[in-house]
Amino acid sequence: MEIRQLKTFLVTAQLLNFNRAAEILNYAQSTVSSQIRGLEQELGVPLFDRLGKRIALTEAGKKMVRYARKITDMETETLAEVSEHLEPAGSISIRIPQSLGTHILPGVLNTFKKQYxxxxxxxxTCSYESLKQELRSGIIDVAFLLLDEINEPDLKSEVLGFVNLIFICANDNPFAGQMDISLKELSQQTLILPKYDCHYKVPFAQNLTEQNIKPLSILEINSIETIKACVKLDVGVTIIPEFAIQKDLSNGKYAQFQLKEGPMETAVLLLRHKNKWQSQYLKTFIAEVRNHFSKHT
Incomplete structure (x- = not known):
């Protein structure tokens, strides 16, 4: 497997067209096809489905995109680290819940990008099922979870802070403004949960199961903004980190309700592999994240 093959693969994966990739790379079309075919033979799996004149990434191809990016980024990073004449360059790969990313990344990157x-x-987004393996493989550098703890001996876990979890509903929902709703009363409502907003929904869902409480229905949606839009139209109710909805609550767009069992909260965890080498810019990025939480929690 050669760097040039990976670069050719990435361009082709982006354009989904061998001819256009050849033009961009200044190669003959046969050269692009040959490099991709050699990569597929070495890996033992097809990276593209050939659909007549069209091509599409296979599942293996989609996975390969992430690894190829990491490898080519490491080449850039190595050149920048070793040479005294190059400005630091490379990449940071992270997994982060959508709500948390919207909350912290703009402020963190505003400072970080001025330095790097x-x-x-x-x-x-945060797929908990694959998260641990991706940290171990090195495909991602750092991950964030909305979860109280994770016990994995080869992963280093750091608590950045704690956030409140609150229930919201439409302003004309019967639960609006109520502070003593029982868990059993959720059986009257459709519950809207984030599909990938790692992992705070799990203890709550387990609590419902243990008490044999079944909501009217459960909708799992992979967009926080879509969840909020559904709640506003009274499609259902949701549980959400307070920081993701605080401004809208202040503006009166939604109503809040509380369970009689009391308020809920979750930790914000930073995860990385304990043996992974950290570039200076990764250390700086993590430091900026810590700084953000020290100021905003």
């Missing part, structure tokens, strides 16, 4: 303008940032 040539460092790329690749973010993805």
């Amino acid at each position: 303008p040539r460092v790329n940032l690749n973010t993805d």
Whole structure:
């Protein structure tokens, strides 16, 4: 496997067209096809489905995009680290819940990019099921979870702070403004939960199961903004980090209600592999995240 093959693969994966990739790379189309075919033979799986004149990434191809980016970024990073004449460059790959990313990344990056303008940032939503393996494989550098704890001996976990979890509903929902709603009363409502907003919903869902409480229905949606829009139209109610809804609550767009069991909160965890080497810019990024939480929690 050669760097040039990976670069050719990435351009082709972005354009989904061998001819256009050849034009961009200044290669003959046959060269692009040959490099991709050689990569597929070495890996033992097809990276593209050939659909007549069209191509599409296979599941293996989609996975390969992330690894190829990491490898080519490491080449850039190595050149920048070793050479005294190059400005620091490379990439940081993170997994972060959508609500948390919206809350912290703009402020963190406003400072970080002034120090490291040539460092790329690749973010993805938080799929808890694959998170641990991706940290171990090195495909991601750092991850964030909305979860109280995680016990994995090879992963280093750091509590950045704590956030309140609150229930919201439409202003004309019968629960609006109520501070003593029982868990059993949730059986009267459709419950809207984030699909990938790692992992605070799990203890709450387990609590419902243990008490044999079944909401009217459960909708899992992968967009916080879509969840908020559904709640506003009284499609259902949701539980959400307070920071993700605080401004809208202040503006009267939603109503809040509280369970008689009391308020809920979750920790914000920063995760990384304990043996992973950290570049100076990764250390700086993590320091900026810590600084943000020290000021805002």
